[in-house]
Every structure is written in C-alpha cells, then in structure tokens.
Amino acid sequence: MSGEREPVPHYVSPEPFDPYSVEAMTPGQIKYASAGPRTLMWLRFRRHKLAVISAIFLLLAYGSTLFTEILSPYGLNSRNSAFILAPPQAVHLFHEGEFIGPFVYGLEYRLNLETMRREYEVDRNKPQPIRFFCTGDQYRFWGMFEARLHLMCPAEGGTLYVLGTDRLGRDMLSRVLYGARISLTIGLIGVAISLALGMILGGIAGYYGGMPDSIIQRLIEILRSFPELPLWMALSAALPVDWSPLLIYFGITLILGMLDWTGLARSVRSKLMALREEDFCTAAELMGASPARVIGRHMLPNFLSHIIASATLSVPSMILGETALSFLGLGLRPPITSWGVLLSEAQNINVVVLYPWLLLPVVPVILVVLAFNFFGDGLRDAADPYS
Incomplete structure (x- = not known):
C-alpha cells in the first residue's frame, strides 16, 4: 500500500574474526593442535632435516651389521700374500x-x-x-x-681392493665392514648398561632424597673427579691377558658402561625431585602405589624423551672410548676386529706416510659420531616441550 512504509532491515554486526578458531585453522594446523605428545615429537623431529638424514644413515649402518658377511668382498681373514700393502x-x-x-x-x-x-x-x-x-x-x-x-x-x-690391503694382504674394506659390527654394537650395549645404572641410582636419589641422595651424589663426584681416559686405560689394563676375545669384549663394554652413567643419573635426579611434588605423584602414593611403581609408571614417562635423547648422545662417547683403547693396545685385541684395532696398525708415522690408506678406518668413526650428534640434537629439540 502506498501509505505504508517499508520495513527497515535490521543490521546485525558481524562477530569479530578469531584467528585461533577451528574454522580459521588449516588442516595442518588442526592436525598439529590435536596431536598427542608422540606425534608432536615426530612432527618437530621431521623439520630437523640433518637429524632425519643422520637417522637414515645410522639405520643403514646398523642394518649393514646384519649382513656383514654378504656385503664384504672377501672373508675376514682372507689374505693375498702377492698384494701386501696394495693401494686402493x-x-x-x-x-x-x-x-x-x-x-x-x-x-x-x-x-x-x-x-x-x-x-x-x-x-x-x-x-x-x-x-x-x-x-x-x-x-x-x-x-x-x-x-x-x-x-x-x-x-x-x-x-x-677398493680401500687397499694391510700388511698381511687382507682387504681393508672387508675388515672395516666386519669392524663395524663390533664398534657399533659395543656403543649400544655400553649405553644400555649406563642407562640402567643412571635411571636406577638417579631415581633413588631423586625420589627419596636425604641420605641415599647424599651417598649417590658423593659417588658421582668421586667418579667424575678422575680423568676419563686414564681411568679407562687403567681398568682395561687390569683385565687378565689370558681372557678369551669374547670376555675381553664384554669386559670393555662393562667398563665403558659403568663409568658413563653419572651424567644421566644427575639428570634423572633433578627431574624426579621436581616431579615428586606434583599432584599426580601424591595421588598415586595416597592410592597405595609403591615407590617403584610411582617412579616407573608415573615419573619416568614424563621425561622419557629426554632420556632417549641423552642416551643417543652418549653412544658416540662409547664408540670413541673403544676406538681409543683399542688404538692404544689396551682394548679389544686380535682376532677381534674393530675400527680401533684396525687403526692400531697406523700408529707409526712412517707407515702413515708410506701407506695412508691404513688410516681410512677413521672415516666411518667420524661419520658415525657426527651422525649420532646430529640425531641426538634433533631428538633433544623435538623432545623439548617449549620448542
């Protein structure tokens, strides 16, 4: 009708745009926001390209130890007297x-x-x-x-002879591959011993405190007051000469593991002292949980990623320790073959000048140590909840 006025549309002001709302997030952001701790750790680790490359290299290196005999062109003790100290x-x-x-x-x-x-x-x-x-x-x-x-x-x-031969005419490439099986595994076994000691003693010191904490801390200070390499040398020299190569292997592994737990124990102690005052630990104790269950089931999983990163960074020191001891003649001895045993043939500077390929076993040592360091750095950054 001509006399009636048309209704004025009611203006509704739009709601302010929230950049943090679910509608404003991309699928990748939604996946990241809803991910669990393990998924977040994996996503952060993938961004560390050097750590990913190092992890692939270490996976291939340890995988090769399963097929050493197949990968080696010659047998471990195969020798050719017609090609002694032949160049690569x-x-x-x-x-x-x-x-x-x-x-x-x-x-x-x-x-x-x-x-x-x-x-x-x-x-x-x-x-x-x-x-x-x-x-x-x-x-x-x-x-x-x-x-x-x-x-x-x-x-x-x-x-x-891709890497040349040694003074007995044995192929260096084959011996490096066989040596990887010993040098790489001795690091893992040594870290397993160190990890067990560090978690047990550090857990006792951090959870109970008081007298147990004081005794363990004094023991750690005594061990750390000795220079590391001379202490390794003294204990290795004390191993009986008539022991079999297998017993020497386990003896060196035990020495490396029992002297490398102090740093991890201090780290575990400090973490447990901070966690034991949390509400979930108090609730577990009030429900009747034993101290071992409180530590193993509730405390340790809260910083397990940190322990894994610390253990990864400890493997290179084990490998370098075995290599140094074997190089000095106080570690593994023939017929066991490791990278340190191979390098012991290059102690004479005249031999190195005339036959430089005898130093080639140091190349895998450098590569593996660098790979473990990069891999450990990536794990440590990925495990950091504040990164």
Whole structure:
C-alpha cells in the first residue's frame, strides 16, 4: 500500500574474526593442535632435516651389521700374500670411452731393491669387471651355516681392493665392514648398561632424597673427579691377558658402561625431585602405589624423551672410548676386529706416510659420531616441550 512504509532491515554486526578458531585453522594446523605428545615429537623431529638424514644413515649402518658377511668382498681373514700393502683400486665405468660397467684396473708390482718396498703400477690395459651377487670366499653366516654369497666379488683371477690391503694382504674394506659390527654394537650395549645404572641410582636419589641422595651424589663426584681416559686405560689394563676375545669384549663394554652413567643419573635426579611434588605423584602414593611403581609408571614417562635423547648422545662417547683403547693396545685385541684395532696398525708415522690408506678406518668413526650428534640434537629439540 502506498501509505505504508517499508520495513527497515535490521543490521546485525558481524562477530569479530578469531584467528585461533577451528574454522580459521588449516588442516595442518588442526592436525598439529590435536596431536598427542608422540606425534608432536615426530612432527618437530621431521623439520630437523640433518637429524632425519643422520637417522637414515645410522639405520643403514646398523642394518649393514646384519649382513656383514654378504656385503664384504672377501672373508675376514682372507689374505693375498702377492698384494701386501696394495693401494686402493679406483672403480671406473668407462674404458677408453666405452661404457662397460663398474670395473677396476689390475695392479702389477715390482720389488724395489734399493728401498725394499713393493711398488704397484696400474695396468690400464686389463679392466677387471666387478661381479655382483656372486660366489666368493666361504664363511659361516652369523656362525650358523656355511655360505659363499657376496654382494660383489673380483673378476676371475683379478683383485678388488677398493680401500687397499694391510700388511698381511687382507682387504681393508672387508675388515672395516666386519669392524663395524663390533664398534657399533659395543656403543649400544655400553649405553644400555649406563642407562640402567643412571635411571636406577638417579631415581633413588631423586625420589627419596636425604641420605641415599647424599651417598649417590658423593659417588658421582668421586667418579667424575678422575680423568676419563686414564681411568679407562687403567681398568682395561687390569683385565687378565689370558681372557678369551669374547670376555675381553664384554669386559670393555662393562667398563665403558659403568663409568658413563653419572651424567644421566644427575639428570634423572633433578627431574624426579621436581616431579615428586606434583599432584599426580601424591595421588598415586595416597592410592597405595609403591615407590617403584610411582617412579616407573608415573615419573619416568614424563621425561622419557629426554632420556632417549641423552642416551643417543652418549653412544658416540662409547664408540670413541673403544676406538681409543683399542688404538692404544689396551682394548679389544686380535682376532677381534674393530675400527680401533684396525687403526692400531697406523700408529707409526712412517707407515702413515708410506701407506695412508691404513688410516681410512677413521672415516666411518667420524661419520658415525657426527651422525649420532646430529640425531641426538634433533631428538633433544623435538623432545623439548617449549620448542
């Protein structure tokens, strides 16, 4: 009707935009906000690219110890007296412009009567193709059954010394691979011993306090007052000479583990002293939980990620400790083969100058130690709830 006025629309002011509302979040932000502690730790760890690469490298390194016999071109004790202290043979793909696949050039030597040294020359007229998944030296796989399968082998009647040979004509690459099994596992076993001692003694000191805490703290101070390497050397030298190689291995592992628990014990003690006053610990005690259950079921899981990161950073010190002791002749001894035992042959500076490839076992030591450090840094950052 002409006399009636049209209704004025009611204006409703829009609600203020909340950037933290669920509607404003992307799917990735929603996933991150609703993730649990383990998922958050994994998401933070993935952003540490160097730590991820180190984790993959360590996984491959430890995985290779399961198939050492197959990966090695030669057996552990296989020797060729015709190629003593032979230099490394480079791997090539092309011969005179023609692609023929992976191969090495043969070596020929002559005895220099003036210097009484073997001098090797590369024979570029005789390429020796590398065979893969082939039959080679016989071995007992994990000491259980006989086998002859190798990932790569030299050509028939040829040689394959990618890292050269030692003073007995043994392939250095094969010995480095066999040494990895000892050097890598001794770090894990030593850390397991150190972890158990650190968590038990640190847990007792942090939970009970008082006299147990004072006794454990004084013990830690006494152990830390001794220089680490001389103490390792003294205890290693005290091992009986007539012990078998297996007992020497476990003796060195026990020494490394029992002297490296002090730092972890202090860390566990400080964490438990802060957690024992929390409400959930008091509630567990009022419900009748034993101290062992309160520590193991309620306290330790709250900083388990920190313990894992600390243990990861302790493995390199174990590997370096075994390498140093074996290098000085106080650790593992032949016939056990480790990276430290291999490096003991390069103690003489004259040998290093004449045969520098004897120092090549130090390369995997450096790579593994760096990988563990980067991996531990990534785990520590990922486990930090304030990161």
